[in-house]
Amino acid sequence: MRPRRASESSRRSRPGRGAVVLGGTLAAVALTAATVSAPAVADEAEAGVTESTLAGQWAPFDRCPVDDPEMLAADGADLAALCLASSSESGMMVIGEKTVPTAGTDLQMGLLGDGVDYTSVSPEGAGIRAEPVTVPGGLLNLMCPSDIPVLTTLCEKAADSRLNRVVATVEPAGTPTDFSLDAGLSVGQPIVTLPVKIRLDNILLGGDCYIGSDDEPILLRPHNTAQPTLELVRYAPDGTEQVDGEMSNIVLSGADQADDSFAVPEANGCGLFGALDWAVNAQLGLPSPEGANSLVLDSASTATGGFYNPAAHAPDQGRLLADYWHAAAR
DSSP, rough: OOOOOOOOOOOOOOOOOOOOHHHHHHHHHHHHHHHHEEEEEEEEOTTTTTOOOOOOGGGGGOOOOHHHHHHHHSSSOOEEEEEEEEEOOOOOOOEETEEEEEEEEEEEEEEEESSSSSSEESSSSSSSSOEEEEEETTHHHHOOOOSSSHHHHHHHHHHHHHHHHEEEEEEESSOOBBOHHHHHSSSSSSOOEEEEEEEEETTTTTTEEEEHHHHHHHHEEEEEESOEEEEEEEEEEEBBBBBTOOOEEEEEEEOOOOOOOOOBBBESSSSSGGGGHHHHHHHSSSBTTSEEEEEEEEEEEEEEEEEESSSGTTTTTTHHHHHHHHHHHH
């Protein structure tokens, strides 16, 4: 099966830094991946994106943008191309006094690095996806009780369980920035800035009700609350585990990620022509300032993979990574 091509990437120019030794840098890179596993969703089937199943140790990277031109151009000496996959099964986001759980998430992207600086390459569709979450208490929890006449009427209608159900999904609202390798190796330091927005689906609110937007996103800056457990796995190009294999995965697990520094902007698109924006804002206290909100992601698991020594495959490391990836597809 031939997978899709990546369509979005970001990279800044940098001077060459000599050979990039993956064994010494992958662990730090992988630490940062878990931090961007805040949930988001994209309907990739509608976008025409094709999933691939990869063999063996390649399996976590089934959406890695190996065909992106910048990934293909990585030479392995001054710049190496890597694949990254991160997941978290649960978590919690608090906006003011309202709490919304997060469900299973999956982040995948490519990384371009020189051993010190790394930038992301997004796959086609969206790099991060998650399962939608039913908001506990539904509309009654988000907007009721209220002494505002219009809301009182809505609250009475929301007593019908069909109208009360609210599904929340956190979606990407931009490209991750401010990636810090040092922070990925430490505890308590922001590792990446992740722009997101929250979609609230409800019959009364409609399907275009968002907290935050692409123009005014929620900026999450998660950090490690503890050091993850690290495991190094080496394997052959076909994905078969091999003690001295030329490929390598760093797997990190067991560490929570948290952030309590972000502000939350106003809602938009709620109700017909946004007629209920003010109601959502009033009941949730939006905009909500920094310090009034928090995020915790439970026990993220992250895998970062590529060549154990990219420099040994210069000047075609990126293209060879793509060849091996495609050969592992089934």
